[in-house]
Amino acid sequence: MADNRVFSLPTRVYWEDTDAGGVVYHAQYLAFLERARTEWLRAIGLGQEKLREEHDVVFVVREMQIDFLKPAKLDDLLEVRAELRQCRKASFVFAQSIARDGTVLLTATVRAAAVRASAFNPVAIPDALYRQLKALETPG
Amino acid sequence: MADNRVFSLPTRVYWEDTDAGGVVYHAQYLAFLERARTEWLRAIGLGQEKLREEHDVVFVVREMQIDFLKPAKLDDLLEVRAELRQCRKASFVFAQSIARDGTVLLTATVRAAAVRASAFNPVAIPDALYRQLKALETPG
Amino acid sequence: MADNRVFSLPTRVYWEDTDAGGVVYHAQYLAFLERARTEWLRAIGLGQEKLREEHDVVFVVREMQIDFLKPAKLDDLLEVRAELRQCRKASFVFAQSIARDGTVLLTATVRAAAVRASAFNPVAIPDALYRQLKALETPG
Amino acid sequence: MADNRVFSLPTRVYWEDTDAGGVVYHAQYLAFLERARTEWLRAIGLGQEKLREEHDVVFVVREMQIDFLKPAKLDDLLEVRAELRQCRKASFVFAQSIARDGTVLLTATVRAAAVRASAFNPVAIPDALYRQLKALETPG
Numbered sequence: 001m002a003d004n005r006v007f008s009l010p011t012r013v014y015w016e017d018t019d020a021g022g023v024v025y026h027a028q029y030l031a032f033l034e035r036a037r038t039e040w041l042r043a044i045g046l047g048q049e050k051l052r053e054e055h056d057v058v059f060v061v062r063e064m065q066i067d068f069l070k071p072a073k074l075d076d077l078l079e080v081r082a083e084l085r086q087c088r089k090a091s092f093v094f095a096q097s098i099a100r101d102g103t104v105l106l107t108a109t110v111r112a113a114a115v116r117a118s119a120f121n122p123v124a125i126p127d128a129l130y131r132q133l134k135a136l137e138t139p140g
Numbered sequence: 141m142a143d144n145r146v147f148s149l150p151t152r153v154y155w156e157d158t159d160a161g162g163v164v165y166h167a168q169y170l171a172f173l174e175r176a177r178t179e180w181l182r183a184i185g186l187g188q189e190k191l192r193e194e195h196d197v198v199f200v201v202r203e204m205q206i207d208f209l210k211p212a213k214l215d216d217l218l219e220v221r222a223e224l225r226q227c228r229k230a231s232f233v234f235a236q237s238i239a240r241d242g243t244v245l246l247t248a249t250v251r252a253a254a255v256r257a258s259a260f261n262p263v264a265i266p267d268a269l270y271r272q273l274k275a276l277e278t279p280g
Numbered sequence: 281m282a283d284n285r286v287f288s289l290p291t292r293v294y295w296e297d298t299d300a301g302g303v304v305y306h307a308q309y310l311a312f313l314e315r316a317r318t319e320w321l322r323a324i325g326l327g328q329e330k331l332r333e334e335h336d337v338v339f340v341v342r343e344m345q346i347d348f349l350k351p352a353k354l355d356d357l358l359e360v361r362a363e364l365r366q367c368r369k370a371s372f373v374f375a376q377s378i379a380r381d382g383t384v385l386l387t388a389t390v391r392a393a394a395v396r397a398s399a400f401n402p403v404a405i406p407d408a409l410y411r412q413l414k415a416l417e418t419p420g
Numbered sequence: 421m422a423d424n425r426v427f428s429l430p431t432r433v434y435w436e437d438t439d440a441g442g443v444v445y446h447a448q449y450l451a452f453l454e455r456a457r458t459e460w461l462r463a464i465g466l467g468q469e470k471l472r473e474e475h476d477v478v479f480v481v482r483e484m485q486i487d488f489l490k491p492a493k494l495d496d497l498l499e500v501r502a503e504l505r506q507c508r509k510a511s512f513v514f515a516q517s518i519a520r521d522g523t524v525l526l527t528a529t530v531r532a533a534a535v536r537a538s539a540f541n542p543v544a545i546p547d548a549l550y551r552q553l554k555a556l557e558t559p560g
Contacts, residue, residue, distance in 0.1 A: 015454060018299045018300035019299065020353070023260070023300070027167045034166075034434065034435060035432075070260075074468070160442045174295060175296075187355060189355045215328065303540070306450065306481045311447050340491070342487070344485070348481055348482050397441070
């Protein structure tokens with residue numbers, strides 16, 4: 001992760017990601033965004049599988065605001081970015097974007113919440129993790 | 141389409157729609173929303189394939205605000221709703237929701253724009269279509 | 281279900297199902313086939329959710345042979361068919377096809393096996409269900 | 421590409437790839453296989469976008485035989501392999517597999533054919549490409 005705390009995941013566009021309009025299917029960008037959040041968590045040492053097994057906690061998306069600016073196409077190599085904007089007691093907010101060769105194609109704000117894996121009711125983020133995440137907030 | 145102009149598409153949840161959390165994968169709700177917009181257009185006599193072939197126009201999603209309230213599960217029968225909130229010269233705004241047995245699971249505001257199918261640059265909605273859509277606006 | 285025991289599920293092609301080649305993405309046909317098997321099971325009174333909860337059994341695909349004959353396109357209304365060819369002690373074989381206006385686009389043979397939902401090891405199909413399925417075999 | 425001509429693409433399993441059974445959704449393995457074929461083509465210098473634009477040719481899957489041996493799970497890092505078994509005048513056959521830590525989870529034989537991008541009718545593989553592919557056949 002770079003000093004500026006902007007995490008970036010290179011992501012290739014395959015046939016599976018496209019639609020008959022010749023561009024990436026709009027819902028697929030959300031999967032790209034989620035891959036970057038997952039790798040961001042992995043980069044700070046947080047495996048979601050372990051979190052689920054040890055704490056019965058999973059993160060679920062509660063709210064998204066997405067601007068689709070320009071289309072991505074087959075074979076494009078995208079940069080999918082994630083920055084932690086805010087960490088609260090039971091949720092956190094990411095600022096994300098997708099770019100190709102320096103051109104921003106999409107921006108998004110994503111709020112994810114911690115829930116019990118077994119029942120999907122909200123829970124507080126485990127303490128140690130909360131402190132770890134809190135320290136990674138970027139002002140925006 | 142009912143008098144109240146709320147279009148609703150029954151949608152079954154299959155294995156393909158779910159993820160390892162045991163619920164519908166969050167990006168898949170966007171596909172459900174898009175199916176309902178497509179069927180809404182079909183219900184007013186508008187085939188997107190014809191629109192593309194005759195006018196070189198496709199509608200693309202430009203902006204979405206989504207609130208994920210409760211999860212849907214395998215085998216659920218969902219009601220995916222679409223109401224046209226506003227029709228502008230080159231775009232329109234839908235208010236959408238997904239419900240199960242009367243419980244709202246998700247709400248969304250979706251702005252779609254008309255673009256040239258060949259180049260993806262913005263174009264005005266063809267006149268006759270604009271008038272037809274304008275008449276279907278609901279106050280919200 | 282018709283007398284001839286060929287189950288058929290009408291399935292509309294949406295943007296999400298297509299790729300940049302302008303046709304249905306090849307892997308998506310497998311999801312269509314699975315929807316038809318699911319509805320076939322539902323039509324004989326078998327809910328997979330109940331099967332999982334009561335018997336800890338799920339069906340998983342073990343083997344497929346697929347011939348992709350012609351492409352399906354956006355807005356196509358497909359007929360996705362399923363016939364039970366053989367029911368064994370721990371697995372069953374379906375003959376399936378996808379057609380549009382009487383033209384067969386795809387044929388497939390699918391072998392699914394019963395496994396413990398919790399561990400994915402093979403198990404025998406519960407007796408009552410085995411007898412019910414066995415009676416529905418079609419000679420092919 | 422290694423001397424033994426077995427191409428291998430590391431592929432991470434994300435939430436989007438899984439289903440409510442807690443494992444990778446069976447159709448998603450086909451997308452993984454297709455990513456590996458695409459990267460195999462890219463590794464020998466063949467861009468599918470260029471092929472489509474210059475020769476109006478795309479490769480489509482005509483036939484698959486797939487054995488699903490063991491399930492992959494969230495966060496798994498898979499090796500998706502592709503070997504060219506046979507190159508014919510208008511189609512080619514790949515032997516493929518998916519493994520995790522040396523354990524084979526899936527094997528597949530895939531026949532893809534060259535078609536006109538505009539009309540989907542079969543065409544011969546362009547000569548120079550045919551010779552290039554022919555030289556890469558592995559005996560199996």
